[in-house]
Amino acid sequence: MNDSSPTGRAGRYTLIGIVAILAVVLIGLLWMGVLAPHPMDFAGGTRVALTEYHAQDPTGVPAELKSASLIEQGEYLARAADCAACHTADGGVPFAGGRAFVLPFGTLYSTNITPDKETGIGNYSDANFLEAVHKGIGRDHTRLYPAMPFASYTYMTTADAAAIKAYLFSLAPVHAPAPQNTLSFPFNQRSLMGVWALLFNPDKRFEPRTERDPQWNRGAYLVEAMAHCGECHTPRNLMQALNNREKFAGAVQAGWRAYNITSDPKSGIGAWSEAALAQYLATGHADGRGAATGPMGEAVDNSLQYMTQTDIAAMVTYVRSVSGIASSDLPEPKASPAPASHAEGVAANSDPRGKAVYAGACASCHDWTGVSPVIPSATLTGVRSVNDPTATNVVQVILSGSHRQAADTRATMPAFGSAYSDEEIASLANYVTARFGAQPSAVSAQNIAALRAQN
Ligand code: HEC
Ligand code: HEC
Ligand code: HEC
Incomplete structure (x- = not known):
């Protein structure tokens, strides 16, 4: 066949296209290996499958709820994972979706996850639900945007996801279609999210560390698979995946600064006592450290305030074990109060x-x-x-x-x-x-x- 014929040219373009995609995938794989370690890599040690771990099970509900109904267990776990945070519009019905995510390339809306058959997830099978939570695959096998934090929820056990589904299906169905997204090309191409998931979703369930005690492993499960703290507190790479080389070193999220929560004593929370961190997570305030406002206040109100004391203590143990990273732009907080006289304190020539x-x-x-x-x-x-x-x-x-x-x-x-x-x-x-x-x-x-x- 003559190479300059239309079909020959189309074939060549297809070939170039395929080579380009392969190159992107290859670079991405290298990137993943080099730049995006597993969120628990900082801890070192031996990872084992949950079935190989013979100490106390770090997953599921805390001891207080072991004999509760599946729906009650699911409610606790849905709170731990804070599904309501994103799936509720301002002033809207919980889980009915419609919250706007304003991104540089348009607006994305969360969807309705009440059991309404037409506009919610009423027709989802257990397998469909697991695909959404573990793999980022939504209705009709379309790819979900990683604004849905499936790359964290992928660590959730199948049993815990099933309990969350049982809870969601016990709620009253709400008829609420999600508003139309306004994403620009090429970001409106959902299939690209399949490539993203291939590169950045480990698609693996939680693996405990045998060297660490059960409390640390419980904290790790709650923080990584459920509360997804890193989705706000860990910086992202150019492809919007979490850069765990700088785990918890702080990032800007929806216009708010989610601070450095590594154990660095000056710019992180290394100088906080265990009690202060527990108080902050459970109540949204720590004496001498301030209040949780903005998205952190919401995380406390919708999610963390419902965690048992033992679960809060486990999260505190895990978070405090994360290696310290200094942020050069965050000074050690000033400990002394300002002068009582308003005439003193700030240079007179300031605005x-x-x-x-x-x-x-x-x-x-x-x-x-x-x-x-x-x-x-x-x-x-x-x-x-x-x-x-x-x-x-x-x-x-x-x-x-x-x-x-x-x-x-x-x-x-x-x-x-x-x-x-x-x-x-x-x-x-x-x-x-x-x-x-x-x-x-x-x-x-x-x-x-x-x-x-x-x-
Ligand atoms: C940080 C925000 C956020 C959190 C937290 C979150 N989601 Fe989502 N979720 C989204 C967004 C945004 C979408 C829509 C993504 C899209 O359209 O590609 C979505 C989509 C979904 C879908 C697909 C629905 C459909 O229409 O196909 C399911 C199912 C889902 N989420 C379940 C959950 C569950 C269960 C939880 C808690 C374990 C949860 N989500 C927590 C943001 C979130
Ligand atoms: C939805 C985004 C989001 C999630 C999820 C989130 N945080 Fe935050 N966090 C923030 C923001 C924003 C702030 C700053 C709040 C402020 O200034 O009042 C913050 C502040 C904090 C602080 C106070 C830091 C300081 O120096 O004052 C701690 C501690 C903290 N978060 C821990 C956590 C832990 C632990 C988790 C998971 C259990 C978590 N956060 C989940 C956004 C988030
Ligand atoms: C009616 C009393 C009241 C007034 C007036 C008020 N604040 Fe506040 N402010 C509060 C309370 C209460 C909190 C803690 C909120 C919480 O616990 O969630 C707070 C929190 C803050 C914080 C966050 C502190 C932290 O822990 O991160 C800042 C900053 C702040 N206020 C600044 C201001 C400024 C500036 C003004 C004037 C424009 C102002 N406030 C007026 C009561 C007030």
Whole structure:
């Protein structure tokens, strides 16, 4: 056949296409091997299949719930995995989907996972459900976007996934079609997600480490297979897969900074006591360390507050064992309160608008010292957000409030986003970090506008 004939050219393009895809797959495989270790590799030791592990089973529900019904067990596990976080729209029915994920290339919506046959997962068999949770394969065998954290849930046991399905199927079906995604080409090509899954989803169930005790292994299971802490706290590579070489070193998630939670004493949480970390996870606040706001506050409210004390203790043991990684831009939090006099503390030549707003809107609850006499849990001294020189979460909390009640007084941090201009909020954030933190921020009105756009 003549090579310049249309069919010959098409054949050559197909061949080039196939070679290009193979090259991408090969680079991806190398990348996976080189850049994306398993989330538990930091721990070393011997991995064994669950059936080979003869100590206490690290999976399933805690001892208190072993004799509960399958549905009750499923409810606990669905909370541990926080399915509601993403599958509930703002103010919507739990699990009915429709939450928007604003991505650089368009908006993706979570789907309805109530048992409605038409718009939910009512027609899913057990096998379909497992394919979604372990492999990222959705209805009609289409590929799911990794915004659904199947690369973490893949570690979940089949029995635990089945309990979650039993719980979801016990809920009232809600008729709620997901809004149409607005992703641009080529990101609207679901088949590409199959390549992503091939490269970055290990598609393996949880493997305990024999050198570690049962409590550590239970914590590992809860953190990796269920609570998916790394999906927010671990940085991603160019292909949006978790880069476990920097496990838990911090990342920006939906406009919020999910801080470094490695055991580095200055920029991570290595200096926190076990009790402080347990208190933070169970209640959303730790004395002297601050409050869980934004997506972390939601994780506490929807998920972590329901975990038993023993499960919280197991997670604390596991998280504290993660190797320390220093973030050069996060200083050690300043431990001393600011001066009681508002005339002292921040250089007189700094932008006066921030101080004026602080006096009018903030000092009544947060005091000039930052140690609140009325609401102890609103204390700003020693808190990471005011010791982050990007001031990202300070701005977010000012814009949208805390959406939750403080653990002690039930007080709420109000939203000030519509009360002040971008300029005022920028100078307020810069004032707050300069007054209470180790290093002042220098955010601009443009930074505020960009963060507003993410809400
Ligand atoms: C971090 C956010 C997030 C969490 C947590 C999450 N999901 Fe999802 N899930 C999504 C998104 C987004 C989609 C839609 C993905 C797409 O359209 O490709 C989805 C899709 C699904 C689907 C496919 C539905 C369909 O229409 O085919 C199922 C099933 C599902 N999720 C179940 C679960 C279960 C069970 C849990 C808890 C164990 C869970 N999800 C937790 C974000 C999440
Ligand atoms: C949905 C995203 C998300 C998930 C999932 C998540 N976090 Fe967070 N986390 C955040 C954000 C955002 C912050 C910052 C909150 C703030 O400034 O109030 C945070 C803050 C924290 C802090 C406080 C750090 C500091 O220096 O103040 C700890 C500790 C923490 N998370 C631990 C965990 C653990 C453990 C898990 C899993 C059980 C987890 N997080 C799951 C987003 C998340
Ligand atoms: C009605 C009392 C009240 C007012 C007024 C108020 N706050 Fe708050 N603020 C709180 C409470 C309570 C919390 C802790 C929220 C929680 O526990 O979830 C908080 C939390 C915060 C945090 C997060 C601290 C952390 O632990 O990460 C920052 C930053 C903050 N406020 C700044 C401000 C600024 C700036 C203003 C003025 C615009 C302001 N607040 C006004 C009550 C208030």
